[in-house]
Amino acid sequence: xxxxxxxxxxxxxxxxxxxxxxxxxxxxxxxxxxxxxxxxxxxxxxxxxxxxxxxxxxxxxxxxxxxxxxxxxxxxxxxxxxxxxxxxxxxxxxxxxxxxxxxxxxxxxxxxxxxxxxxxxxxxxxxxxxxxxxxxxxxxxxxxxxxxxxxxxxxxxxxxxxxxxxxxxxxxxxxxxxxxxxxxxxxxxxxxxxxxxxxxxxxxxxxxxxxxxxxxxxxxxxxxxxxxxxxxxxxxxxxxxxxxxxxxxxxxxxxxxxxxxxxxxxxxxxxxxxxxxxxxxxxxxxxxxxxxxxxxxxxxxxxxxxxxxxxxxx
Amino acid sequence: xxxxxxxxxxxxxxxxxxxxxxxxxxxxxxxxxxxxxxxxxxxxxxxxxxxxxxxxxxxxxxxxxxxxxxxxxxxxxxxxxxxxxxxxxxxxxxxxxxxxxxxxxxxxxxxxxxxxxxxxxxxxxxxxxxxxxxxxxxxxxxxxxxxxxxxxxxxxxxxxxxxxxxxxxxxxxxxxxxxxxxxxxxxxxxxxxxxxxxxxxxxxxxxxxxxxxxxxxxxxxxxxxxxxxxxxxxxxxxxxxxxxxxxxxxxxxxxxxxxxxxxxxxxxxxxxxxxxxxxxxxxxxxxxxxxxxxxx
Numbered sequence: 353x354x355x356x357x358x359x360x361x362x363x364x365x366x367x368x369x370x371x372x373x374x375x376x377x378x379x380x381x382x383x384x385x386x387x388x389x390x391x392x393x394x395x396x397x398x399x400x401x402x403x404x405x406x407x408x409x410x411x412x413x414x415x416x417x418x419x420x421x422x423x424x425x426x427x428x429x430x431x432x433x434x435x436x437x438x439x440x441x442x443x444x445x446x447x448x449x450x451x452x453x454x455x456x457x458x459x460x461x462x463x464x465x466x467x468x469x470x471x472x473x474x475x476x477x478x479x480x481x482x483x484x485x486x487x488x489x490x491x492x493x494x495x496x497x498x499x500x501x502x503x504x505x506x507x508x509x510x511x512x513x514x515x516x517x518x519x520x521x522x523x524x525x526x527x528x529x530x531x532x533x534x535x536x537x538x539x540x541x542x543x544x545x546x547x548x549x550x551x552x553x554x555x556x557x558x559x560x561x562x563x564x565x566x567x568x569x570x571x572x573x574x575x576x577x578x579x580x581x582x583x584x585x586x587x588x589x590x591x592x593x594x595x596x597x598x599x600x601x602x603x604x605x606x607x608x609x610x611x612x613x614x615x616x617x618x619x620x621x622x623x624x625x626x627x628x629x630x631x632x633x634x635x636x637x638x639x640x641x642x643x644x645x646x647x648x649x650x651x652x653x654x655x656x657x658x659x660x661x662x663x664x665x666x
Numbered sequence: 667x668x669x670x671x672x673x674x675x676x677x678x679x680x681x682x683x684x685x686x687x688x689x690x691x692x693x694x695x696x697x698x699x700x701x702x703x704x705x706x707x708x709x710x711x712x713x714x715x716x717x718x719x720x721x722x723x724x725x726x727x728x729x730x731x732x733x734x735x736x737x738x739x740x741x742x743x744x745x746x747x748x749x750x751x752x753x754x755x756x757x758x759x760x761x762x763x764x765x766x767x768x769x770x771x772x773x774x775x776x777x778x779x780x781x782x783x784x785x786x787x788x789x790x791x792x793x794x795x796x797x798x799x800x801x802x803x804x805x806x807x808x809x810x811x812x813x814x815x816x817x818x819x820x821x822x823x824x825x826x827x828x829x830x831x832x833x834x835x836x837x838x839x840x841x842x843x844x845x846x847x848x849x850x851x852x853x854x855x856x857x858x859x860x861x862x863x864x865x866x867x868x869x870x871x872x873x874x875x876x877x878x879x880x881x882x883x884x885x886x887x888x889x890x891x892x893x894x895x896x897x898x899x900x901x902x903x904x905x906x907x908x909x910x911x912x913x914x915x916x917x918x919x920x921x922x923x924x925x926x927x928x929x930x931x932x933x934x935x936x937x938x939x940x941x942x943x944x945x946x947x948x949x950x951x952x953x954x955x956x957x958x959x960x961x962x
Contacts (some may be wrong), residue, residue: 412778414962432780440778445771448677450684462673463779507775 363426365390365515365546366411371420373406373570380406382570383420388563390425390514393537393547395557395578398567399657404550405443407567408517412440425515436465439508441501443519443550449493453484453503456492457510466511474511481536482506483529497524505536516540519550534560558582558649566656574656581652586618587625588643595636602631670781674789675796682759682797691755695805698751702744703812709740710817731911737819738908742928744809745903749831753862753896756798756835760842761855763790764957769850773962784954791843791950798839799832806831823906830902830934833942837896838862840946844953847960865890869897870927895942897927898934905930 366388373381381403388394398404409415411422413430422429425437447456457475466474479485482505487495495503501524508516518537522530530553537560540547551557557564564581566574574581586606590613594601598615602608605628606619617628625644632639682688713733764787767773777786806828814820821827838858845854872887891898904927913931 409962414774414777416959416961432782435778435780438778440775442771442774442778445774447775448681448772450681459673459677460775460779463670463776463781465669465780504775 363390364388364423365392366394366422366424366548368407368411368422369420371407371410371422372418373403373410373415374418379570381410381417381420384567384571386565386572386575388546388548390546391541391544392562393541393549393560395561395564396548396550396567397552397554397557397564397653402567403570404567405519408440408519408548408550412438412517437514439510439513439516441504441508441516441518441521443523445504447492447500447503447507450491452489452491453479453495453506454488456503457488457506460507460510464511470511478506478509481509481539483532498526498529501525502529505533509536509540512543513545515546515548517548517550520552521549522551522553522556530556554649554653564649566653568657574652578649582647582649585620585622585644585646586616587620587628588641588645589615589617589628589632589639590641591615591632591637591639593636593638594632601635601637602628605631668782668785670779671785671789671792674776674781674786675793678763678790678793679797682794687759688801691801691805694751695801695808698744698748699805699808699812702809703816706737706740706813706816709736731909733817734819734909735912735915737813737817738821738912739928741810741813741819741821742904742907745806745827745831745907746900746928748805748809749834749900749903752798752802752831752835753838754859755801756794756839757842757855757858757862759794759797760790760839761846761858762851763794763846764843765846765849765851765854768960768962777962783958783960787843787847787954787957788950791839791953794839795836798835802832802835803828819909821907822910827903827906830899830906834896834899834903836946837894837899837942840949840953841894844949844956847953847957861894862896865894865896866900866927869900873927891938892941892945895938895945898938899942900927901930902934904928905933 364387366386368384368386371381371384372379384403384407396404396407406415407422410417411424411429412435417429424431424434427434448459451459454475457478458471461468461471461474475488476485479488482502484499484502484506487499492500492503501521505518505521508518522533525533534556537547537549541562549557549561558578561578563577564575565572591598598610599608602615602617605624606617609616609618620628622644625642629639629642713736764773767776773786777783806824810821810824841861842854842858845857849857868890869887872884872890875881875883875886887897908930912929915929
């Protein structure tokens, strides 16, 4: 997979090459190759069963690949030294219900190998960032789902990791919580950390991510900086009275779809919008509306997943 | 020993403490010790009222010796019951620690940290092992002290007997942990108890084989002690609880005593103890190997 040189630091936060994972006859990852530059918010997207969680587990050493290689912060996937610099919020997880939130964080300080003198400040800042400082003394068993997710975030942020994996981090959060999460993600990026965000909430991803990979059936179907992926514009035109079929009139301008009385033209060079209008008028059409639009991530996602052959390179 | 291993062990101990496991076990133990104290005092009063002037006859022993023998047998029976509580506790505390944490997603958060799989597994083993041994020591000492105070009977080697008892519980803990690296909590617990029962039966069948002079059947016991050394360790418990004068009875009864799991004529040989050490290393190694390959 080609990687743009402009955003490539020396060591990628995450890199996989031809990663394959099979469970019996099921192929979870089918030659996954991707590179996540350090210091970015990276969106890892794909429909259910695309292989996202499997890929994260392989990177963290929780599962082994069938073939291929994966690296985390320049070390082989699962490397213990690399894991020291990583925070992880799994999608489905549970913390010890009989501990308080603060105690869970203390356990993870110890497991992460943080010096004991640093624990109070590390715990304090993680609790503040996740917004659960006022409930830190309560037993985790009494936490709501949203609170548990916030605790999971606090655990993932503990000790200022260089790379943070967040698997569906906002699934249990209310709108305010989601807003706060965006702030947390941006702060992480501001201090140079890499965020690996696994999410189905595409509007969230669109708001914070610098780069995305869309995965389907275990391999990359679209990848690149978000600005590039969303750069494709399309044009909606409402026209009546055409003397010839629209497909003939607009042949060569892009891909045409007709729905609800509107013509949708994809892959159109923005400079050619006046030419489209001129062609329609020349064919006897009465143009009622012309709407140039930028693609949304949702549309890009649907196109990528619905048409796996239209593979995009970053 | 790695810091992570100790952290996992400490977490395991704290979890057991928070789950009121200690409290329940202490309450049950106090009840058991109190019940056995009442039983021993009743037996003592009944035996003493019969008098020690030759009327009391236990297996050919008379007088003080007969009393000692009866107390020892009662103590061994109480210990037998106690060893079951200990074994079942070890199995049921151990069966969810690996399988349960993997199933619930607790392991996911711990093992993403720089914690080795072997350290995680050994930490769990160490934590539960310490709990089991501390519980065995405290409750065993309480029982022995009560029996000693009421009857004056003190076994020849109570500490060694307790050590063998702990060994038996540690064997079951180790097998449960091995099974729970691959099986669900309940399956691992049930399978371990079934294996424990089979090994117990294997020991008795082997003893019967020896008693009736059938060495082939006798080897069943040897084999079961190699596969799961619980029965062999239990015989160590018995030997160190029974008065040395028991050998008189063994002499009279000859090979027949081999059929009874509550009378033992010799301590487990050093070769068996060496095998137990090797067994722990092998089974823990196998458990670590199995868990390292497990996908979380």
